[in-house]
Amino acid sequence: MAGKLTETDLKPVAGGGLLDRRLLLKGGMVLASAQAAGSLSAAETKNAAPLDPADPPWLHHTGGPFTTYGLPSRYEKYVIRNIGGNRTPSGDGVSWTPLEDLAGIVTPSGLHFERHHDGVPDIDPTLHRLVIHGLVGKPLEFTVEDLLRYPMQSRFLFIECGGNSNAGWHSEPIQRPVGAFHGLVSCSEWTGVPLSILLDEAGVDATASWVIAEGADAGLLNVSLPLSKLAADAMLGLYQNGERLRPENGYPLRLIVPGWEGITNVKWLRRLHVTDQPAMTRNETAKYTELLPSGKARMFTFVMDAKSLITSPSPGQKMYGPNIYEIRGLAWSGRGRIAKVEVSADGGKTWAEAHLQEPVMAHCFTRFRAPWAWDGKPSILKSRATDETGYVQPERDVLVKERGREGYFHYNAIVSWAVDEDGEITHVYA
Amino acid sequence: MAGKLTETDLKPVAGGGLLDRRLLLKGGMVLASAQAAGSLSAAETKNAAPLDPADPPWLHHTGGPFTTYGLPSRYEKYVIRNIGGNRTPSGDGVSWTPLEDLAGIVTPSGLHFERHHDGVPDIDPTLHRLVIHGLVGKPLEFTVEDLLRYPMQSRFLFIECGGNSNAGWHSEPIQRPVGAFHGLVSCSEWTGVPLSILLDEAGVDATASWVIAEGADAGLLNVSLPLSKLAADAMLGLYQNGERLRPENGYPLRLIVPGWEGITNVKWLRRLHVTDQPAMTRNETAKYTELLPSGKARMFTFVMDAKSLITSPSPGQKMYGPNIYEIRGLAWSGRGRIAKVEVSADGGKTWAEAHLQEPVMAHCFTRFRAPWAWDGKPSILKSRATDETGYVQPERDVLVKERGREGYFHYNAIVSWAVDEDGEITHVYA
Numbered sequence: 017m018a019g020k021l022t023e024t025d026l027k028p029v030a031g032g033g034l035l036d037r038r039l040l041l042k043g044g045m046v047l048a049s050a051q052a053a054g055s056l057s058a059a060e061t062k063n064a065a066p067l068d069p070a071d072p073p074w075l076h077h078t079g080g081p082f083t084t085y086g087l088p089s090r091y092e093k094y095v096i097r098n099i100g101g102n103r104t105p106s107g108d109g110v111s112w113t114p115l116e117d118l119a120g121i122v123t124p125s126g127l128h129f130e131r132h133h134d135g136v137p138d139i140d141p142t143l144h145r146l147v148i149h150g151l152v153g154k155p156l157e158f159t160v161e162d163l164l165r166y167p168m169q170s171r172f173l174f175i176e177c178g179g180n181s182n183a184g185w186h187s188e189p190i191q192r193p194v195g196a197f198h199g200l201v202s203c204s205e206w207t208g209v210p211l212s213i214l215l216d217e218a219g220v221d222a223t224a225s226w227v228i229a230e231g232a233d234a235g236l237l238n239v240s241l242p243l244s245k246l247a248a249d250a251m252l253g254l255y256q257n258g259e260r261l262r263p264e265n266g267y268p269l270r271l272i273v274p275g276w277e278g279i280t281n282v283k284w285l286r287r288l289h290v291t292d293q294p295a296m297t298r299n300e301t302a303k304y305t306e307l308l309p310s311g312k313a314r315m316f317t318f319v320m321d322a323k324s325l326i327t328s329p330s331p332g333q334k335m336y337g338p339n340i341y342e343i344r345g346l347a348w349s350g351r352g353r354i355a356k357v358e359v360s361a362d363g364g365k366t367w368a369e370a371h372l373q374e375p376v377m378a379h380c381f382t383r384f385r386a387p388w389a390w391d392g393k394p395s396i397l398k399s400r401a402t403d404e405t406g407y408v409q410p411e412r413d414v415l416v417k418e419r420g421r422e423g424y425f426h427y428n429a430i431v432s433w434a435v436d437e438d439g440e441i442t443h444v445y446a
Numbered sequence: 447m448a449g450k451l452t453e454t455d456l457k458p459v460a461g462g463g464l465l466d467r468r469l470l471l472k473g474g475m476v477l478a479s480a481q482a483a484g485s486l487s488a489a490e491t492k493n494a495a496p497l498d499p500a501d502p503p504w505l506h507h508t509g510g511p512f513t514t515y516g517l518p519s520r521y522e523k524y525v526i527r528n529i530g531g532n533r534t535p536s537g538d539g540v541s542w543t544p545l546e547d548l549a550g551i552v553t554p555s556g557l558h559f560e561r562h563h564d565g566v567p568d569i570d571p572t573l574h575r576l577v578i579h580g581l582v583g584k585p586l587e588f589t590v591e592d593l594l595r596y597p598m599q600s601r602f603l604f605i606e607c608g609g610n611s612n613a614g615w616h617s618e619p620i621q622r623p624v625g626a627f628h629g630l631v632s633c634s635e636w637t638g639v640p641l642s643i644l645l646d647e648a649g650v651d652a653t654a655s656w657v658i659a660e661g662a663d664a665g666l667l668n669v670s671l672p673l674s675k676l677a678a679d680a681m682l683g684l685y686q687n688g689e690r691l692r693p694e695n696g697y698p699l700r701l702i703v704p705g706w707e708g709i710t711n712v713k714w715l716r717r718l719h720v721t722d723q724p725a726m727t728r729n730e731t732a733k734y735t736e737l738l739p740s741g742k743a744r745m746f747t748f749v750m751d752a753k754s755l756i757t758s759p760s761p762g763q764k765m766y767g768p769n770i771y772e773i774r775g776l777a778w779s780g781r782g783r784i785a786k787v788e789v790s791a792d793g794g795k796t797w798a799e800a801h802l803q804e805p806v807m808a809h810c811f812t813r814f815r816a817p818w819a820w821d822g823k824p825s826i827l828k829s830r831a832t833d834e835t836g837y838v839q840p841e842r843d844v845l846v847k848e849r850g851r852e853g854y855f856h857y858n859a860i861v862s863w864a865v866d867e868d869g870e871i872t873h874v875y876a
Contacts, residue, residue, distance in 0.1 A: 078564050079562070080568060084541070085527065086694050089690065089697075090568070097513070109512060122686050127516075166772070205552045233504070351631070385597065
């Protein structure tokens, strides 16, 4: 077992009391609950069987029955998706993943964020068809049963809405829990058929360069995607976190485009039209484009750039006095693996490298942690992600200077939390 | 994109038509759905908007609402845990994970297997306490809130009941779907506090060698565990697949003992009694021990040895004629990483190495796949796992010779599926 902490262990490696990340592996961070761990009360030593009437009820009678499909404890009923966004027309809006309540890198499917334009279709899988046509040698039509017979792959991948975190463009910092600000991103183990196999089977023409993907929702939502990306690493998602994917995530079939904005991961996929130019649909012209200060607009900005945020401590939570804390957060990049996450407790003057939980995978959430000795004084916490391409998550002022504030989409600036002397935490631009 | 299959690609690497696993990475396994992919019907080409009254209803009206916590499609309502085992006394039994319906390595929490002795306690986390006492310098008592402040780690780990697959000891091969035979094993991303940190804080005496772990169910289920293992890599599990763990999996707190039999992963953990000898409780003497041919019994057989099984094709499923199939299955080992999985289509005469899906992690499910050209003739499929220690999953006759057939626990022999000329699949001893 690891020993107790030494003076050296407690020597900060950056301003504001940030400690060496290796401390987390050493163990012995007993200060983390100094006031939590007391000596055993008489009541507790007595707690050894035989039981006492004072013991909690569940020790006194046999518990509940077996269930065919389990659900969270009733004591966790407040850990839910926060439904918001534009509510008209009906079916057009979002629900947010409560990132502040979660741990690890897997988002439970029941809490995966939602972004629908026309509600959630209730699709009978035996009636659903996927069609691949256009510039192909042999147009193809597949039932779901057909697709389940193809070779499959599994990948842990995040999906993030292109509009996630867009409150960051506001002139004043929004005060919300992390999930209701940045929670249009979730991460699952997706299993499905590599799209390249089906494109091979259809025989794509040499003149083809784009694919128009269409969903089976009432609005027939469609987007144009470069053939090269789809052939490189896209897949037809059939399973999410081990089971068939959920209706709100595209049941029975969803396009999975690793690292690219959520809308390209077309749900309820019914058609792949191979062509030689984009369709210039509503969702790639009127929306999901970004007006720049120059007056020009960025279009087809598919890749989600590297991003990170601290989920604990975070707004809505409260510090419990000067102590050693474990700063926890998430980082991800649409360009590949996260190479490094740094945290700052002095508003970005100095930084300490955070510990990354293995496995660190491309286009997947990476959980980071860093030990912090908070002295009870006002502090500003930040996290900064660097991905394997060398891309570094920008400070907000840099992002705003480059993009202006009309862009609305693809906000990935460094997030700052202010901790005051009362342990209250707020979102600040700093 | 990958090209079409060549003669070389289709040259078997083992008897019964097993093909080279690299074929799965090459793509172009179009034969897998030769009869599935036809040319586009008039109805399908017509399917481009505008819609036709003949199109399915979900294309004609806005779909369902956003939900705060999602559930599987109603069309998947038969994918459930299969409740079985001894039903008296109430609360004593099992429910099985439907392994044949799942993909990837994550088991959805709602389908994680259950093994309870006294039902599922409905625990109020604010009233729950964990006590560490006995041969320690300072007995400790923790609330759940206290524990949530400690440094955490996340690990993808399987948990397998020591009695899983025990129908394999029967004299005749049981005919059931894979899940109802081998489904007392599941795999989750567990997040919690390394136990070594709390043992350090309590200050374990030099004379201590065992820990008696006790749960907060009505039976106060307890087991004795070597201190060395708990200090090495055990953790207090607080989260499962991202969210707080489910009531049937130990909410609010479970002991996680990587690679060791399920009962050691004590649910609803309330007490860790540090001592210098095992308690010799009912669950380590009358049960969870194995009578050997010699008349002696194996006790404290904690580690789950390497095991694998083919989930598709498997009993209850049906072949769809001579074709190229992807054989899919799961492998795991309580001793570390899976190093290799081999599959046989000729009853074990010859073997081909299967492709292992990354990431391959210690004490975690590993998904394997192998391409198979089935010629329509009777075949016997097997899989054989080898772990990083060099341990090889044994044939059934070898296991039975060593352990006899009264052992009941720790059955991990090679599993054999017979495929007949009609494509029916049965469990056989071969």
